[in-house]
Amino acid sequence: MLIPFPLKSALAGLLVLTTSVTWADELASETKQQIQTIKDKALNDDLSFEIIESLTTEVGPRMVGTPAEKASVKWAVNKMKALGFDKVWTEESEATLWERGTLDAQITAPYPQKVKALALGNSVGTGGETVSAEVVAFDNLEALKAAPADSLDNKIAFVTYQMERHRDGHGYGKAVGARVSGASEAAKKGAVGFIMRSVGTDTNRFAHTGVQMYQDDVKKIPAIALSNPDADLMEAMLTRDEPVTFSITMDNADTKGKTTTIANVIGEVTGSTYPDQVVTLGAHLDSWDVGTGAVDDGIGVGITLAAGHYLSQLEERPERTLRVILFAAEEIGLHGAKDYVKKHRDEMDNHVIGAEWDFGNGKIYELAPGVSQQALDDMRAFAQLLAPLGVEMASTNNAKGQSDMSALGNAGQPAVNFNPDGSDYFDFHHTENDTLDKVDKAALKTNTAIYSMFALFATDSGVDFRK
Template sequence: MSRFIVGKHFTGILLLIATLGATQAVAADSQATLESLKNKALNDDLSYQIVESLTTEVGARLVGTPAEKRSVEWAVNKMKSLGFDKVWVEESEAQLWQRGDLSASIASPFAHPVAALALGNSVGTQGKTLTAEVVEFADLAALQAAPEGSLEGKIAFVAYKMARHKDGHGYGEAVGARVVGASEAAKKGAVAFIMRSVGTDTNRFAHTGVSRYADGVKKIPAVAISNPDADLLQNTLKRGKPVSFSLTMSASGPTGKTTTIANVIGEVTGASKAAELVTLGAHLDSWDVGTGAIDDGIGVGITLAAGHYISQLQPRPARTLRVILFAAEEIGLYGAKDYVQKHQDEMSQHVIGAEWDFGNGAIYELEPGINEAALPAMREFAESLAPLGVSMANSNTAKGQSDMSALGEAGQPAVNFNPDGSDYFDYHHTRNDTLDKVDKQALKTNTAIYTMFGFFATSTSTDFRPRPAS
């Protein structure tokens, strides 16, 4: 009897050892694949070539323009050429935009032409030149605190200068004036609103971006001027004399018409759990200034290259990798919102997602937003990124960048890869957002990281989704 028990236990131990060995072999295979994908991306320039193709063959991609339509065709053809199994477009409607003409200058006491861009949604000056005295405010809060009627017939100028930070948080501190400044100025009686560009550069390029008018408040022209010109205007105001500013402009923004937009979607089909989706995203549209290389050509290059590398694997990972190039992000996340609406019945199958829509430097942090039970697996994956200079954040609250935030709000777990964005706002929404600004070496590193993440998330058995309530 005792000999039987010992033998039974010994057999069980052998089975346990065999099972552990198999698990380790799988882990070793996965690690080997991660290393192979990393080395491939680090020694390849595919993502850069994709950005070069997009910026050269299409260029600026404002919603409703012929170039934006070409970008959809370009993306479909590019995905097919890169080995995606399924490629399709999902159309919806958005407002048709236009950029009007603009001439801006300091009129007196010292005349200077000014580099400026109308903010998105801005009304024009109805074919006339608007000239009025300038009143300076340190920031949006100072403008909001101005007495009612104190700006009658004048132009409000918010001079706040965005601070440069690695994580780009200075943007959040500065962008409020861009979004609501015109309406706040109009409430005080102003006839126009100008502001220092939301940017960190010293170039004579203005930064555009969306502004929004409050309901029931008079719409007045809204313009951003370059940082050097904001300095010039401030120096002029310091002389203690009245300073006047002139604007001649037509409306920039919605035309009152609609246009067809399209998300472009490509999949690398999973081998055994094809219904479970891992998403990588970027937005395909851009502002009409520059060529949209950094915002968001980089994201397009990274996600398409990652999809290509994973499509070459044999065997394929278990889950499906879905790359989504979203439409109309710049004017209000229209493509992302439409995606959630169209896919609401399958959102529970979205296992995890990540987007690239910020930064030009190398990723330094992985920030998760997943089921807490999945954190150990994510930490283990993060260890494979450590040689690339990436650490894992202590927080677990990521919802996804930009478009992916809409999917995050709809229940998709997310990972945010946080890159060095120190120079991002030098080029953001300017004529200077061009291919030569792309950090090629950082792009290779970031492509490697997204590719490794794509493989990890599609091949692991870990479920990142919230656990059902018991």
């Protein structure tokens, strides 16, 4: 249910700035009250969760090139219009098509057992044949790279590295390299297949998928990820001093470089005074074909659309435009974000500041800015308003934006990263277990409030985040 709420009827006199003072100096009590009002609205509203529920129920998993991905674009356009965005449009481009086929994976010796596995994105299949070979284990990607030339002839490489759990998710960086480039590194040594322990922190018998990239002029071999329990199982077998053999049968669709049309979905709440000055909030609309994409990145969709709705309900619009961008094809290489920068390169100077949600399930604990030195005091003043929600301001000032938003950041847009507790994020990431019930409802309300407060601050404060 959409409930308009008048924030400004009784709270006149929004933020008025001069270049000689900071926003902190100019902060009037009514200004604080307006931000407090939008905070209270978000904290006591279920809108962001209702949006995620709608997306995961009515569309479900949204892998690039699937009918559901096309349906998600229509869903997003209709949802933005229903939520009160003034302008809604799509911007199309092309991305490489990959379709998941059937997979049968099993340990065939010395103790035959079936395992839970998923093909990594872009993996070739086995042409309906079975690839069966002895397994050679490596502790990590670097160990695989260091293997002697031809040492894996007719073997299957297995990277056993186990991702570490951290609140800020930095264990992902140490683990994901094997997913991205492991297959090509194994093929360089003569391997006929590549297996890795899933990039995940869970102990569930779910494998984690994710994109991998083949290197040019290197033979393409099938690449799969094992669930953590099955990776443990195979490691245990490898201690038995007997050869371990593994078989992969994967019937992937032969796309041969075909492309598919993708679309960013963009909605605006138009600024009252400076409509060409744009504050961006981002999330990605696509997901993998496993689970329903509730956490990755349904949460981001819910938060950003809710923030846009709250601003759209103001009786007097903020001075600047809020632009919510639901990016396409993030999971396979930020294609939508790259296309957005290409299409809007001449307008990037009018992109005031941006923030994205594409990580985490718990509450935001830190605001990390990427703004001019002059704007830091303004950002500190805003951070003080977030302190009661448990948010501190980072000592660094180098944020470029999460995921897709980093493409805009690298093109010159200032950014803010809101860092949430991601301790359980990689339990569900890219698995069948990424479903609506995993969303932390209490944290979601807090995080929606923070993004909504930021949207109001950035669109109506007059702060120049570039100078």
